[in-house]
Amino acid sequence: MKQRIISLLQLLLGAAILVVIFVRLHRSGDMGNLLEALRQAADNWLLLCGAVAGFGFSLLAVSIRWKLILDAQNFTLTFRRVLNLFFIGHFFNAFILGATGGDLVKAVYVCADAEQRRTEAVSTIFIDRLIGLVTLFMLVAVLTLVRLPFFLAQPQTRITLIFNLAITLCTILVLVVAFRQNVFDEWKFFRKLKERTKLGDIIGRVYTAFHVCLSHRGLLTRTFVLSLLNHIGFVVSAYFIGLALELSLTFIDYLTVIPIIAVVAALPLTPSGIGTRETVTLFLFGAMNVPEASAVTHALLTYAVVILWSLIGGLVYIRTAFRGRESVQHAH
Numbered sequence: 199m200k201q202r203i204i205s206l207l208q209l210l211l212g213a214a215i216l217v218v219i220f221v222r223l224h225r226s227g228d229m230g231n232l233l234e235a236l237r238q239a240a241d242n243w244l245l246l247c248g249a250v251a252g253f254g255f256s257l258l259a260v261s262i263r264w265k266l267i268l269d270a271q272n273f274t275l276t277f278r279r280v281l282n283l284f285f286i287g288h289f290f291n292a293f294i295l296g297a298t299g300g301d302l303v304k305a306v307y308v309c310a311d312a313e314q315r316r317t318e319a320v321s322t323i324f325i326d327r328l329i330g331l332v333t334l335f336m337l338v339a340v341l342t343l344v345r346l347p348f349f350l351a352q353p354q355t356r357i358t359l360i361f362n363l364a365i366t367l368c369t370i371l372v373l374v375v376a377f378r379q380n381v382f383d384e385w386k387f388f389r390k391l392k393e394r395t396k397l398g399d400i401i402g403r404v405y406t407a408f409h410v411c412l413s414h415r416g417l418l419t420r421t422f423v424l425s426l427l428n429h430i431g432f433v434v435s436a437y438f439i440g441l442a443l444e445l446s447l448t449f450i451d452y453l454t455v456i457p458i459i460a461v462v463a464a465l466p467l468t469p470s471g472i473g474t475r476e477t478v479t480l481f482l483f484g485a486m487n488v489p490e491a492s493a494v495t496h497a498l499l500t501y502a503v504v505i506l507w508s509l510i511g512g513l514v515y516i517r518t519a520f521r522g523r524e525s526v527q528h529a530h
Contacts, residue, residue, distance in 0.1 A: 211468050211473065212468030212471075213472070213473070215477060219476055219477070223491060223494065228489070231491035236495055238444060239495065242444075245442035246438070246439065249439045249500075250506060250507075251435075253431065256431030257507060259431060260326075260428045261277075261281045261284045263421050264280055265277050265280045266420055268280065271322055273308075284304070285510060287304040289511030292504060292505055301323050304323055308320065308322070329421050329422070333425035335368065335461070336369055339362065339366040342363070345454045346359075348454060348485075349362070354481055355482075358481075429457060436496070437449050437452045439503070443496060443499075447488070459478050470504070472501075479493050480494060480497075
């Protein structure tokens with residue numbers, strides 16, 4: 199019940215943010231410009247197809263990454279099964295349970311396939327998410343250094359610089375903890391948690407599973423490369439949307455701001471980053487002299503691409519559920 203209330207409040211927050219944005223556009227007389235931008239993008243539908251393909255490539259890279267992590271833990275799921283579960287999780291992320299709810303759904307399916315090693319199965323999802331986030335944070339940190347003059351140029355970008363520095367510090371902390379294999383022995387809090395509570399034991403098994411992945415030669419490098427391809431695929435998708443809207447931005451501009459937008463959208467403030475994505479897009483695109491109507495349109499089209507691929511995940515879920523029901527009927 200509590201979780202439902204929180205989810206409802208998050209949805210209301212996201213909707214309220216969108217209302218404020220559209221009211222602002224209406225009062226400034228930019229709603230017509232937004233509709234015109236949508237028509238312009240529709241005329242450039244081939245470029246929008248490129249955006250869809252770019253995001254599809256991004257999802258494929260993440261699916262392969264999860265498969266590698268499962269293999270490292272000696273799970274025998276086929277790539278087709280992994281791909282199906284990933285798309286089912288993507289569907290639930292977008293429509294039902296929020297930014298991490300899809301992970302819970304994937305966990306249920308994976309546990310059903312590996313009943314004797316449920317903790318390790320769930321840990322692969324956690325490890326996959328962690329590697330993706332750490333890579334994203336590292337990308338933001340590197341881009342902050344490379345584009346430092348851009349971030350120092352204006353008040354809003356200087357605020358973003360502070361946010362990026364906070365992300366960099368968090369990344370360093372996570373890496374220090376992650377690569378210390380004896381953290382449960384050296385840190386008294388973790389040692390007692392592991393010895394005295396079931397939760398601590400589960401955390402310890404997840405931590406051990408993470409280091410099993412690290413011990414596999416080349417796995418960390420491959421998952422890191424796939425994570426980079428994932429994020430670059432998302433930037434390519436945003437770049438094609440910008441081309442469809444005929445924005446005067448370079449690929450480097452998108453590479454600079456899109457990862458930051460992705461970080462903010464991933465924060466569990468609203469379902470699937472609704473409202474927060476549009477707000478930070480307005481904020482950062484405005485620093486690059488993009489009109490507000492075009493910035494909002496870009497954010498909406500980005501979310502539309504996400505939704506499209508989520509609908510594909512919904513079809514996979516329906517097919518999987520239907521086949522499961524058929525199997526039960528045949529068994530009886």
